[in-house]
Amino acid sequence: MNKITKDQFDERELEELNPRNELHWKLWAYDDECCFEMEWDGNQLIFIEFLKPMLKYVTDPNCIKKDTILEALFELAREEFRGRHDSSITQIVDSIKDLKAEGELGEWCKYVSWLNKLYLYRGKFRESEAINLCKYMILPHPNYDELEKARYCTFSFTGRVLKNYSEIKCLVPMPEGALELPEYMYINLNELDWKYNFRLPLELNDI
Structure with missing residues (x-):
């Protein structure tokens, strides 16, 4: 070179x-x-x-x-x-x-x-596996959950299900007074597939 x-x-x-x-x-x-x-x-x-x-x-x-x-x-x-x-x-x-x-x-x-x-993979997926999948898809490094900041990130099912896609919301810690910037994953637990959206939840027509 x-x-x-x-x-x-x-x-x-x-x-x-x-x-x-x-x-x-x-x-x-x-x-x-x-x-x-x-x-x-x-x-x-x-x-x-x-x-x-x-x-x-x-x-x-x-x-x-x-x-x-x-x-x-x-x-x-x-x-x-x-x-x-x-x-x-x-x-x-x-x-x-x-x-x-x-x-x-x-x-x-x-x-x-x-x-x-x-x-x-196109098989079934458990809810606990879906949460872990979200962590790897949203947090910026596969070992990121070992970092201090990641301990405060929350991943939770919201209860919304769109065409068999269960909605999971991620909230990352933000400074006091800052605008929240949630991220959303939609996971089909019956036949593994996923979709992602930043800040705003998807609607039925988006799936």
């Missing part, structure tokens, strides 16, 4: 590194001071179009941005499976088939395999 340095870019370009630019990836991945544009506003790699470069660089022992990439990989898998986006799920599942992964990347591969088994 050819060495890329800051000298090859002007000041404006350095301030607006774009993950859609391969040369920018080569600089960003090995320079601790470089950021992609808008990175201050969250991880900018959580898009299926960046799956291939993320796997390319996270497996490079010289890449110093592995934590950022791994965070994005876990988030990407969670969001695509939660939304049941068939095309993206196929790409993610295919990407782990020949991936020789250890450590956290190996955990990501196991996470994808676990999500895919649920995605393909």
Whole structure:
């Protein structure tokens, strides 16, 4: 891989590194001071179009941005499976088939395999299993429930059932006076399937 340095870019370009630019990836991945544009506003790699470069660089022992990439990989898998986006799920599942992964990347591969088994499963599901599924679909990391904040997240059946889909509401702790931002999962316990919506509950016509 050819060495890329800051000298090859002007000041404006350095301030607006774009993950859609391969040369920018080569600089960003090995320079601790470089950021992609808008990175201050969250991880900018959580898009299926960046799956291939993320796997390319996270497996490079010289890449110093592995934590950022791994965070994005876990988030990407969670969001695509939660939304049941068939095309993206196929790409993610295919990407782990020949991936020789250890450590956290190996955990990501196991996470994808676990999500895919649920995605393909069409049997019955218990309410306790549905609550656990919601935690993995809504909380941002498979180990997130070990963190202090997650202890205060509530997941509960609301009693609403729309076309065999039971509604589960998640409330995440917010600062005092802040607007609540609930998340909703709808799970068919008879033949496992799920739907997701942010902030507002779905109506019958949405199912």
